[in-house]
Amino acid sequence: MTAFIIDQQVSDLGIHAIAFVVNGITVPEESSPELDHYIETAEKALLASTDPKTLKTEPEFKVFRAVHAQLGKAARSEVAAPETLLRLLHRAGRLPRINPLVDIYNLVSAQTRLAFGSHDLTTITGDVRLAMTTGAEQFVPLGATEPVAVPTGEYAYLDDTEVLCRLEVRQCEKSKATAATTDALFIVHAGPGRDPVDLADARDRLAALLTEHLGARSPIDLETLA
Template sequence: MNTTDEWLHAAAIDPSVGALRPDYRALLIVAEGLRPGPSDAFSEELLAEAEATACDPEQHPHVAAWREAFRAFGAKPKRTRPSVDALLRRAPDGLPRVDRLTDLYNAVSVAHVVPLGGEDLDHYAGPLRLTRADGTESFELMSGGEPVTENPRTGEVVWRDERGVTCRRWNWRQCVRTRLTARTTRAVFLLDALGPLDDPALEAAGRALTDALVASSPGAVTTSRLLRAAS
């Protein structure tokens, strides 16, 4: 893809995912001109606010909907939790401090109860799409400090590009190839929504993220696209 708009336009949700959860929507936000770096006072402030106001994941309908979605493709949500469920469970004892970009999206994820991931756009091979795996796709990760390649289970919901899987089990685990690093200046952020989180709430989470990114990286430019499984 030659431009951000073309890359976003090529992103797609496979009909097999729509058949599984027709209420699913993905808000994709591309941010360019980012300033990567270690956690700082601004990211710390957002994380502290998110920790102080974090909801109980056992009581929130959006978390419950994500557990249902995981079960629908054969995952066990108590073993491989939706990302926002895992973060909310860590909030009482303190959310992880990773780096300023990761900290910002984790804070928004917890504050708005929405699964949210960020990846380095410069390491994508072709457009992004959400589909159900056939089991032959490659998924790159680190294990014991060494690079390892795994395969998703057949039927698993995965984000992928032309090279392989970028995130397994919808929003459970990201690959190492596209992860944010200290050199990331162009990133794509994915906000996942099911029925209990309506469009205005999803858009509010998107605004909170873009506001935080621009505040942390003055001069950054963002572009977004909302994908719907039903269409």
């Protein structure tokens, strides 16, 4: 994989995204007390500063909904990942716990209101492209064993063989980050109107946490092509 390609049709929707690779990740079997404390403290701050009744009116989430509304009935009903994370936080009192790698980027996503994708680099075939769907793509969603239909006229992240993430909503099964992941591709995705600096800041925040808690090396930005 050498490049991250954003098709013009997606750019025209006002979507912004950056992609980068983080190597040398070591995912422990159990989260450390230090990481647990950091996440729990951040969750309390998020619970105190957000209201599930008004999440959909937050500017960062309104723009996701507005873009989805342009893409057809199926997309219109989908909620962007960071809003879903905050709703889960308010419902359960904590964010989902998957493994320390996933837990870290889920937290940063909830804090920044940006959508994060994480993919085991060893599973990616060719370059990664953010493009509009034709409906003929292969997509096996996270947790599934069989492919499902992809609506025509949405945007998705794809490698040379299949959909890696539908919209910024649901990732695929084949590239999910697991406890065995040592090298990961991360994508940070924003709706229209977000300052591109926000994406770089989120990358840096994530990278710092991965370095501190999982021993990862500095991120390597992928060349972005239009």
